[in-house]
Amino acid sequence: MDPEEVTTSLEASEGAGLRKITAWAFWDWGSQPWNTVITTFVFAVYITSESFGSTNHTSQMLALSTAIAGFFVAVLAPVLGQNSDRSGRTVRNLRWQTWILAAVAASLFFVQPSPEHLILGLVLLGIGSVVSEIAGVNYNATIEQVATPTTVGRVSGYGWGFGYLGGIVALLTLYFLFVQPEVGLFGVTGEDGMDIRVSMLMCGIWIAVFTIPALVALKDRPRPRAPRVGVIQSYKLLFGTVRRLWKTSRHTVWFLLASALFRDGLAGVFAFGAVLAAGTFGMNAGEVIIFGAAANIVAGVSTILFGLVDDWIGPKKVILISLFALVALGLVVFFLHDGGKTVFWIAGLGLTAFVGPAQAASRSFLARLIPEGKSGEIFGLYATTGRVVSFLSPAAFGLGIWIGARVTGEENTQYWGILGIVLILAAGALAMLPVKEHTHHRI
Template identity: 60%
Template sequence: MTPDPATSGSAGATTTPPGGPAVPPTGRARFGWPVYAWGLWDWGSAAFNAVITTFVFSVYITSDDFGPNADTNLGWALAGAGLLVAVFAPITGQRADRSGRRGFWLGVNTMLVVAVSAALFLVQPSEDYLWLGLVLLASGNIFFEFASVNYNAMLNEISTPRTVGRVSGLGWGLGYIGGIVLLLVVYFGLINPEVGLFGITSENGMDVRVSMLVCAVWTLVFSLPVLITLRDDKAERTPRGPRVGIAASYRHLFAMVRDLWRTDRNTVRFLLASAVFRDGLAGVFTFGGVLAAGTFGFSAGGVIIFGVAANVVAGLATIGFGVLDDRLGPKRVIVFALVCMMIAGVAIFFLHAGGSTIFWIFGLMLAVFVGPAQSASRTFLARLIPEGHEGQVFGLYATTGRAVSFLAPAAWSISIAIGAAVTGVADGDDAQYWGILGILLVLLAGLLLLLPVRSQVREDSALAHHA
């Protein structure tokens, strides 16, 4: 993997304007059914990522019915899942690249997510079912991340340098909106009413358990378009040869990382920078609800309403910012988004005494820029990957993200402790608003690491070949 020049005088070569994306001299943007089919996977998979993991099942499994240590055990289960993803994501992507069966493995892992989602129906509200629920939830997270590696790797197959920003933004935005649409369906149709659809009640946890079946069907239905439309090209499949063991896969992976460091440190620097600022972005949503309730006095229902509004705003903004990604380049979008988020965060810190109105204004401003930064990060990396290495490099993208996932939570907690010491309050909850400074510090560190990284399209990338 040797780096190509950012500019070239040869015919048909991609060129990189200063600070912007490479623009092919010829080529027509593609934006048809395959793009929408690909984006619908994000809409469907949000059932697991948003509804199950974030809003519904994780809350259910940590309720009093599952014993006094359920929340702690949930943390350990998800930490174990994250470790396995970090270890195995690059080699699962590598094997999909090598076999030419990226679509097949997307389908396998997606169906495993569907199966796990349906199996969560079996988890009754009893301490006896705690570990069944935790193992299923952790397994689903692993399969979801493995599927996401192959899904992200498909981005270069369906886009060009002129459309990659809009394509990525469409998928990411549909994920935000799809998750919220399904959350509203299950919350108001099954969970919130005393008697929900089909006469379902909360007795024996049936409202949540049936919601898991709805999530399984949702994921299945909206995953089928991409699995049917973007089938693997039989001509690109490698002949079935001797099985490559885990050790050999890691040797190949380490050799690729060494080669990247020697020949293309720009990509390595981006992987590091994106890992840091992506953890800060995750922290915004992780602790946003906590901040709304603890500092700004939102009720439980108010937090849900704000969460719905934030996700819809994030989804629409992500789709819209995809156009700017294509026109200005992903680096400018990320830098602009991170700067605006830091301005909003500083306003929340200094104006926290202003009550819920302040959080509605600046909290939604934070939400506006989270999605565009995440989507542009994906397109930034897509432009840097040589053709045939997409799965492996996006696997590294997942690994680096997992490796620093402690940054935002640690910065949040440390900042609150510092705030309590500075202000002299006895209860750390009274200094909770200081936690936003920790998240902003992580975003700032990611921004500073990003600034020296060059934005370009490699001439040996699939994107360049599709121009």
Template identity: 50%
Template sequence: MSTTHDRSMRKKVTAWALWDWASAAFNAVVTTFVFSVYIADADLFGDNANASLGWTMTAAGIFVAIIAPVIGQSTDRSGKRRGLIAFTTSVTIIATAALAFVRPDESYLWLGLLLLAIGNIAFETGSVVYNAMLTDISTPKNIGKISGIGWGLGYVGGIVLMLILYVGIIGPEVGWFGVTSGDGMSVRVSMVLCAVWTLAFSLPLMLTAADTEAKTTSRVGIIDSYRMLLRSVARLWRTDRSIVWFLISSAIYRDGLAGVFAFGGVLAGVAFGFDSGEVLIFGITANLVAGIATITFGYIDDRVGSRPVILFSLASMVILGLLIFLLHDQGKIVFWIAGLLLCIFVGPAQASSRTYLARIIPPGEEGEIFGLYATTGRAVSFLSPFMYATAISIGAILLDSSKKDAAYFGILGIAIVLFAGFASFLKVRPAEEKLTESAA
């Protein structure tokens, strides 16, 4: 019986983790290193393209912030996770495939941005459900390990897919199927392959995800959903304010971490002159660095605790972001060195945040608080795009130049978000005792 149960759980974990592998297409290729760089190119889509990308992602983030609490609570109450993960993933796939219709012309800018926003909303909404599934396929003893497997597969998936696209489509003058860079075809065909990749590797979860037992059959409206959310936060504030401060601070800096990868490729291409092949090579290297660092820092986390890892990672990223801004005139070498160093700390900060929360959650409240963790993270998902776009706009005014020339100011916006998260995290009390006691 035990062997059968173990085999069944391994299948569930595999299907769950493969969704992270599948998500590399949207995370790494669409929104970071290929399509976002393409749509932000001022020579193809006009001088406002880069800032418009930031504003569009801001609007998408605000929309996610509005619907995330409702979606999360509705899913918890109804237990219907399988249908929602299948629907949101399908919308992401369709939006990704439709990006193939975005030709390199200014008249296609808003079509590309609209499809990107739709895909982002669907993907982020699906991620809320996906994260909630973690507690269904793990125990307190292996939740960190299983979470790490998913995160690791996401990085590795990004490396594998970007290598495939570089070797077969983007790198050669004439790639597979006779594809060239003319009329943006190398990027547009890559979007079709990304859609196929996402479909192939997300199918196991979409077909096998199990619904949970419904907590209630009654429907709750949007206003009541927010009231319930505020009651949960108020109760936590009365009983353990450190958890509330952690949820607030982590929401801020996790959005900054997302901004590093979301706009890293754009900064490389627009601000530092990387061509599409160089951006893809940088993306592959960045994912490799982040993956290795995440695994390595996992061992450090076990020795010194999550809090020091988070604080050190955030402080390092703020400093490196400022260096990229101040030394931008030195060219590509600055972004290669400081950019890759910055990527070292993204994964560890993300992984240690999830581990830290597991250590401070009161017994029996894991599901609810991990749900709040997901919800608060989405609630400020507009912050990095907003600060990125605002910094570029202010930079253009200060330099009295085009937004393309001021593109490097975008890193300042992301650095400010990371610093705000670092400063607010200082109010979170150290709480490593629970892990020690559990291990004993």
């Protein structure tokens, strides 16, 4: 079957005006505090602080919990993704998953700064990460409601960049209201970690409120409902899809495998970036938040601009440019880690400038290929292939720390973890090189 014989979801779409696209992008804006505030710049730093144990121990435990969460995403994504496709309830499922994510974020308030609460914090963090990923599958599937083949790059970049800008607003709001003042809003202080814990409560409210425009604007499209299938049958269908892709569009399979590698590396940059800022470069909580705000400005602007480039030169080139730049900047962080905060500010901001463009271009690459009525299934497969290897970056980060301790004999070898992330990014870039442009694929 020739690619021209298949009508893709984007080809069948009429697209949308800026108003609806912005409403769609508000899900990125609203859900971003989970990624920016919780898993990167605030809660991840809090849970790896000395209040919960030694830096090496808490960092390795965070890496372990992240890997376990990735395993559960890999197991659940095909079942839940197919359920959305077959039931025609993608938006309804997205709505419930968003509300659950808001509740989990708010529940982090109960994680007090003591070693006894380390496991509670990591379990909640893991559950939220699973919910966030599954919700992301359904959200990605809705891009067909707002984009066409000629606009998908800029729409994807706009949504991702809009999310980063939402992250900076959330970070600065929480920083100036609760973290920075000795006595913040409502009389909140740093005693018993209350400034961080209240910030988590506010993240839950943020997610619930700011995702409303997307959940109102997006509608489930009427379609014949397919019969429900069990877990085993869901996996049979998944393997059938993979076999069909291997026969008819092998480069699509290679793209899924390559993107699984580099997306895991991209996640590692953000998951452990703030941890390195605090544990290796000596930034305090306030400095990490300020860095996070600057990082989100850079990431948001660069992702929106690269979205325009995506529609011009194609997503593959955007992905490769971003990955090779990330590898180079990651090595700068490792070799110049003794240079202090200035090194991290320069190299760290450079890293954030290329993470978002690679993520958005990867989404637009796949969106261009999906046949009409298959968005949930294919984006579910996209999530599954990504999560199958999601243990790699956390494991490589933790292993890097362990190797560094054995090689150098130093007490804090956290900076060696960046080599693990660089290795994953490099592997993803090399795997992406032989993949053909999206115009040569079919599904």
